[in-house]
Amino acid sequence: MMGRDLLGIEDLDREHIERILETAKHMQEVGRRDVKKVPTLRGRTIINLFFEPSTRTRTSFEIAGKRLSADVVNFSASSSSLTKAETILDTAKTLDAMDADAVVVRHKVAGVPKRIADALAAPVINAGDGAHEHPTQALLDLLTVWEEKGRVDGLSVTIVGDVLHSRVARSNIYGFQKLGAEVRVAAPPTMIPAGVESLGVKVFTSLREALDGADVVMVLRIQHERLQGAYVPSIREYAATFGVDRAKLRFAKDDAIVMHPGPINRGVELSHDLADRRPGVVLDQVRNGVALRMAVLYLYAGRRDPRPGGDA
Amino acid sequence: MSRIWIHGGRVLDPGAGLDARLDVLLEDGRVAAVGDDLAPVGAERVDAAGCWVAPGLVDLHTHLREPGQEYKEDIASGGRAAAAGGFTAVACMANTDPVNDDPSVTDFILDRARQDAPVRVYPVAAATRGLRGETMTEMAALAAAGAVAFSDDGRTIMDSGVMRRVLEYSRLVGAPVIVHAEDRTLVGEGVVNEGPVSTRLGLPGNPAVAETVCVARDLMLAEATGAHLHVGHVSTAGAVELIRAARARGVHVTAEVTPHHLTLTDEATLGYDTNTKMAPPLRSAADVRACRAALADGTLDAVATDHAPHAVHEKEVDFAEAPNGIIGLETAIPVALDLVRAGEISPLEWVRRMSSNPARILNRPGGRLAAGAPADVVVIDPERRWTYDPAKGFSKSRNSPWAGQPLVGRAVVTIVAGRLVYHVDRGVLA
Numbered sequence: 001m002m003g004r005d006l007l008g009i010e011d012l013d014r015e016h017i018e019r020i021l022e023t024a025k026h027m028q029e030v031g032r033r034d035v036k037k038v039p040t041l042r043g044r045t046i047i048n049l050f051f052e053p054s055t056r057t058r059t060s061f062e063i064a065g066k067r068l069s070a071d072v073v074n075f076s077a078s079s080s081s082l083t084k085a086e087t088i089l090d091t092a093k094t095l096d097a098m099d100a101d102a103v104v105v106r107h108k109v110a111g112v113p114k115r116i117a118d119a120l121a122a123p124v125i126n127a128g129d130g131a132h133e134h135p136t137q138a139l140l141d142l143l144t145v146w147e148e149k150g151r152v153d154g155l156s157v158t159i160v161g162d163v164l165h166s167r168v169a170r171s172n173i174y175g176f177q178k179l180g181a182e183v184r185v186a187a188p189p190t191m192i193p194a195g196v197e198s199l200g201v202k203v204f205t206s207l208r209e210a211l212d213g214a215d216v217v218m219v220l221r222i223q224h225e226r227l228q229g230a231y232v233p234s235i236r237e238y239a240a241t242f243g244v245d246r247a248k249l250r251f252a253k254d255d256a257i258v259m260h261p262g263p264i265n266r267g268v269e270l271s272h273d274l275a276d277r278r279p280g281v282v283l284d285q286v287r288n289g290v291a292l293r294m295a296v297l298y299l300y301a302g303r304r305d306p307r308p309g310g311d312a
Numbered sequence: 313m314s315r316i317w318i319h320g321g322r323v324l325d326p327g328a329g330l331d332a333r334l335d336v337l338l339e340d341g342r343v344a345a346v347g348d349d350l351a352p353v354g355a356e357r358v359d360a361a362g363c364w365v366a367p368g369l370v371d372l373h374t375h376l377r378e379p380g381q382e383y384k385e386d387i388a389s390g391g392r393a394a395a396a397g398g399f400t401a402v403a404c405m406a407n408t409d410p411v412n413d414d415p416s417v418t419d420f421i422l423d424r425a426r427q428d429a430p431v432r433v434y435p436v437a438a439a440t441r442g443l444r445g446e447t448m449t450e451m452a453a454l455a456a457a458g459a460v461a462f463s464d465d466g467r468t469i470m471d472s473g474v475m476r477r478v479l480e481y482s483r484l485v486g487a488p489v490i491v492h493a494e495d496r497t498l499v500g501e502g503v504v505n506e507g508p509v510s511t512r513l514g515l516p517g518n519p520a521v522a523e524t525v526c527v528a529r530d531l532m533l534a535e536a537t538g539a540h541l542h543v544g545h546v547s548t549a550g551a552v553e554l555i556r557a558a559r560a561r562g563v564h565v566t567a568e569v570t571p572h573h574l575t576l577t578d579e580a581t582l583g584y585d586t587n588t589k590m591a592p593p594l595r596s597a598a599d600v601r602a603c604r605a606a607l608a609d610g611t612l613d614a615v616a617t618d619h620a621p622h623a624v625h626e627k628e629v630d631f632a633e634a635p636n637g638i639i640g641l642e643t644a645i646p647v648a649l650d651l652v653r654a655g656e657i658s659p660l661e662w663v664r665r666m667s668s669n670p671a672r673i674l675n676r677p678g679g680r681l682a683a684g685a686p687a688d689v690v691v692i693d694p695e696r697r698w699t700y701d702p703a704k705g706f707s708k709s710r711n712s713p714w715a716g717q718p719l720v721g722r723a724v725v726t727i728v729a730g731r732l733v734y735h736v737d738r739g740v741l742a
Contacts, residue, residue, distance in 0.1 A: 011627040033543070087625050087628035087629055088628055088629060088630065090628075091630050108586070109515075109586030109630035109631060109632045110513055110514035110515045110631065111513065111514075111515065111630065111631045112630045112631075114583070114584050114585055115630070125365050129514070130514045130515065130632075131514035131515070131516075132513060132514025132515070133514065167514055168406070170511075170512075170514060192508060192509035193517075194506045194508070194511055194517055194519070195507045195508035195509075196508075196511050198511070198512075199508075199512070230474070259361070260374050312474065
């Protein structure tokens, strides 16, 4: 049985990941219909609890919930009383009182979804917490690669960029490894998390070596505030050394695909021509996001088993 | 005239190198006799069969939060927690509100202690005004008011020039300067030990080098000034090595380690429990091993709790937002006894690090049981099994990683100046 909450890919095993991906494949069909709606979650309430602004992820969850006929309610930190002054426990109690069937949580600090899950009867889906995990992003990346390559097993995946601050990187490291891929990370030494080798990845500070023979090149979004001298000296130097462009991509396999969780800083981590390359995989990622989140909501919000020890 | 006869226990007096089954007689606030089969007339008898009888424990490092943050703790509640934990004296840090950087605050703390606390309270005054790390405090006046040491604990004096003058000037009063050695620029936003655990958690790391860089600087400054440097809450193998080497060259340095840094690794943080968040953070297993070995071999002189009470609502927030620190007075004995149970330190040496050495570092009486010594005594049942429930404890706060845990070892009787202030079955009596 799958766990009650989806807090991170670290907690999932291969079988669970594959089940989510297969469910997502079925959900893609709904998105191609004329009437993009099924009654699966009718009468269920899903709360989007976003302490950190994220239009893309929130919208993706909202559309996913609505296509399943769930009632989706959006809470954002600015439009609710859920501010610093309220403790995590209070937040959880408030949500419990609303009888939500699932709560989707995004927070700038790692661990908040876990703490809310510990105190809440309803299942919690992590929509990104600090530099910890962003499981649905990794799952949709897996789905995209699976469709594009027909397999994940045996692929070589290179993750490029600010791994230190990236929850997408962590979730993808776990996810791709669990499905049998080899994962490499490439970044300036200041952007490589301490002891990241303990997660089973190979670490490179040379992009060229990291790309050698890669099937998948996953480019991370870089935050501008990290490019102003604290972690790397300048945008220009970063773009020159770790920005992925056609010339550098030649070191990867000829049929290598380039992925980016979006939105792209064009000309910084990814060159214009690659960002616009068609068939581009970046848009597939977005489209797969809705189907994947439908699968997640179906599998996690559609159940009625009470949390052990919870007061559901 | 009060007399207490502690009968049949295993007397552990590091001062005399004594470890024997003996009686202890306390009279008029002093130890009257330690001997075989004392049979005093008219004395209150404390049965210590199966227990250790030791000089009262002395905590070099507590935060009693009064004045200013009485909702977390006050001198009365912190004093009761100390008594229940087997401590007969506690040093309290200066980061109150107002800061203890003025003799009037020192006076206030001692006044409250005399009225409300069942144990001795030794105020530690700030080393710099307002803990701002800029201008040194009036150490002579503060010492005259009763300050036993100087510290900006909770903050690091980042300006090496100021630190040098503070150490230099402290020689005027002959009191130790206790440092919170974490280079703030290296700590950055770090909230957990930097390493595989911070990477898995996705929380900003606080690297071990933040501590070692600062300890190295402070040791060099202590060497240059001849002052007494006391390194608070050592947490890294690197700092241990630096202290060991400095002591070998004759630097006047003493150092403490907390029960949590002796027994918990950063893996305790994997569930994001904010009651595992403290500064310095819980470190790697190798650091814990190094700290344990250093306590056993004497490189680290003392165990100190860094008792840091915070209200539930302050800790029940996200990990980055939560304040640093845990309470520790009531769990110090069972947690620190882990080293005795593991055979890494003898009971006598354990008492030396919990009582005699802290008293010596602060230049206070206590830490011994010879005739004429203050009648500060703890009776410890090292085998007693109990479950710690902070809600039923004496501290006002509950921020402990050991909440709900079964523990082994407990103070059963605490005596301060010849007065029985705590009995495990009767609670705090003073």
